[in-house]
Every structure is written in C-alpha cells, then in structure tokens.
Amino acid sequence: MTEEDYRALNRPLWDERVAVHFGSDFYDVPGFRAGAQTLRDFEIAEVGDVAGRRLAHLQCHFGLDTLSWARRGARVTGLDFSGAAMEAAQGLAADCGIDARFVTADVYDAPAALGETYDIVYTGLGSLVWLPDLGRWAGVVAALLEPGGFLYLSEFHPVSHMLDDETGTTVAYDYFDRSPQYWDEPGTYTDGGAALTHTRSVEFQHGLGDVVSALAAAGLRVDFLHEHDHTLWARFTTLEQDGTVYRQPAGRPRVPLMYSLKATRPRV
Template identity: 60%
Template sequence: MRKHTGPNDWRETNRARWDERVAIHTASDFYDQERFRRVRDVIRDFETAEVGDVTGRSLLHLQCHFGQDTLSWAHRGAARVVGLDFSEPAVEAARELAAGLGYGPDRAAFVAADVYDAAEAVPDASYDIVYTGIGALNWLPDLERWADAAASLVAPGGFLYLAEFHPLGDALDDETGARIVHDYFNQDAWVDEVPGTYTDFEAPTVNNRSVEWQHPLGDVVSAVAGAGLRIDFLHEHDMTMFQRFAALRRGDDGYYRFPGDRPRVPLMYSLRASRPR
C-alpha cells in the first residue's frame, strides 16, 4: 500500500474547519433541516438497493457529520444506529436532531471520536452494518488503518458499505472533465485555503485551511480485503451528487451526469464487503 504524506497537524486543521462549518450546514438550504424533520430520509436510491432492508439491524455510521444519513437509517427501520464524527459541534447537532425526532440514545447514539479510534469509542462491540462514504475517505491519509478499524466493527454475517466519489474525478480538469490534468496516483496531501463551504461558497469563514488525500480505487479495495472482509461487489456509477464539473447536467432524478453525446466515465462508486458467519 502506498504511503501518503502530509502536514503533522492535518487532524487539528481539518477539525477546526469542520467545527466552524457545522452551524452553516445545519442552517443551509442544501441540508434543509426543516424538510428533513418532516420526511426523515435522505438516503440515495442506489444505496437503498445495495444496502437492502435494514429492519431490525444495528448500524454504525462512520464520519457521520451531523447525522442526517444516520437517522435516515433509523427511520428505515434499523433497530439501533450509532454515528461517529470527530467534530464535537457536529455530534451535538446530531444529538439535538435525534432528540427532536423522538429517538433516545438507546435507538440513536452519537459519539465524538476520531474514526481511527472507532473500535474503542463506540458503545457496541460490533454492528450488522458499518456504513460510510460520500466525501469521507479524502480526509484520511491511512486507508489500511481506516479499513482495519471499520472491519473490526463488522459483526459475523454483517457487512461494510461504502459509497464514495470516484477518484478519477480528482484527475480531471474542473471545467470540462474531459482531460486528465492531475496525477491519479498522487500520494501527497492537497493543502488548500478555500473560504466558504459547499453549502454556501460565499459564507464568511475563518478556518479555511484543509488537508485532503486522493485514494485510487485499487487502494480502497485492497485495504478492505486486507482487513479480512470479503468483497461482495464494487459498482461504478456514471453520476454524482453535485456540479463537480461545469459540463455536468442535472437529470430529473437529481443526479449530475455528462451530456449524452459524451463518453461516460465513473463519477462515484459503491462497495460492499462482508464478514462470513
């Protein structure tokens, strides 16, 4: 497995950025908390098909932000959900949201901890489903450590499910998405100083430095398999969740794709890996 490099303060830097943005996100139209309180469900259709029925099962959501996805699985029938995030303000917001929906800590619990320390931080020894993704892995430098932590929490007969943005997108030019302009196998951290946030690019913010990494698809699959799980499937998708490239067009289903006269490339992927009984 390739070794990624980056500044030693990456965790503190990223936590400060995310802590500041929680209040912006919870107030945004992008997350629309009022609508979520009514419908209680933001899970994507392809995830619904691939995860399957969660009724009566326990589910752990790693890197859960302020818990909309986590609580959606509770609404779908999961017997117990636990969300973990390294941002204390995010976890507090998730607990408030859960309480407002009538979920007590026995049904929906949230823990503030680093994802690498998940096995020691969460309240249960294992879960039927460990769920994660949608902009999560890019914040982590060590995929093997992440996979080991996640796999250690999958119960026998359970599985890890990951839905994520495809790493090919990070190699393409931002305008057209038609040219390879960045190194797909880059091991160095991306250190940036972009103000605002994806819910409001004009929002006034102070903690703007961020540290991220790109992970080729082969590294993700190898890390999960190396952690002792059996790969059930790896699906690549021709759509994404937002206007990643100016050339993308939003379809009636809400996803963004390249126009039909262009060759398709993968923009997202999903993976499920199970632990045999």
C-alpha cells in the same frame, strides 16, 4: 504529517462548518424534520432491509444519513470527530423523536469509543479523502463488524478527481499522487459561510485499488464494486441534471463519477 497535525488542521474547519451546513438549503434540515430522508436510491437498494439491524455510520457529520437509516428501521450509532456535529446530530434526533446514539471520536479510535460491534458499517460520500491511512481504516471497519456483517461504502470516484475542474473533459491531475493536498478556501460547499474563519485543510487521495486492497488485507470479502456514471451536484459545467443526479449529456463519453462497494466479514 502526523495524525495530530492533520486532525488539528481539519477539526476546526469541520467544527465551524456545522452551523453553516445545518442552516443551509443544501442540507435542508427543515425538510428532514418534516419527514424527508437523505439516502440515495442506489444506496437503499444495495444495502437492503435494515429493520432491526445495528448500523454504525463513520464520519457522519451531523447525522442526516444516520438518522435516515434509523427512519428505515436500523438501530443506529453515528461517529464523528467534531463535537459540534455530534451535539447538532443528537439535538436533531431528539427533535425528530428518533432513537439514535452519537459519539465524538476520531474514526481510527472507533472500536474503543463505540465499545460494540455492528451488523452494518456505513460510510458515506466524501469521507475517505480525510483519512491518511486506508489500511488502518479498513482494520477499524473489520473490528466493528460482527461475523457475517458488512461494510457499505458509497463514494465519489477517484477518476473524477483527475479531471479538470471546469468541464471534466481532460486529465489535469495525477491519479497516483498520494502526497497530502493542502487547501485554503474561504467558504464551504454549501450555500452560506463566506466569512468562515477556519479555511485551511488537508486531504488525501486514494485510488480504487487502494480501497479494495485495504479491505482485502483486513480480511473482508468484497461482494461487489459498482461504478456509477452520475454524481450529486454539477461537479463540472458539462453535466446536466437528470432528476436528483447529474450526468454527462447524451452522446458524450462517460467516466465513472461515483462508486459503491459492499464488503463482508466472513463468519469463519
């Protein structure tokens, strides 16, 4: 599959989802307008103080996490290949009085499209499965970083993609399968959108070793890799809500459901 093939398949799906997601309870845009933020506690703790720092958010959808970093003092730029998402993000920023820049471009074209470098590159949950080439992605991240700057990545753990879709207690999928995965699903992961027109997509699975190796090959130094025993929704029927996250019940064997990673561009 060529780049144009996967972009042509995935972009209409994401363009159409924007309006549905923007109006969904899942994203709660009214709550955000009222002052809420969407970052996870572990992200805030691991990234640290962002006040005055230049932050680029790659594959930012319609920018709630991007604007949440801005509310914490970062000077933010969001990038996404969906023009509809960028239009919605810029409008939301204006409505909320938040200074932010949003650019429509494919992530692989980010260095040319953004035209500047950053102290922090942030990539949020559910992004990497849409990218066929992690090596090229890591090169983009390195090109966007100032010396001494860092990537912060939080993602769903690839081990969770191996498990059966119902209970998450048995291995049902091949961890090492790197073939494109085609989907045709009528709705979306938020409430609403049952009548969506663009339902076909393609995803690409990457192991944890793939991610770390790609970053290392791009010249970045991995500072930490943290694995988490929780996720953000009831991914499996066995998970129980614990505050704002979901975990296996006490006494049940745990598997990693999310991970977070920091990788720095060395100064020398």
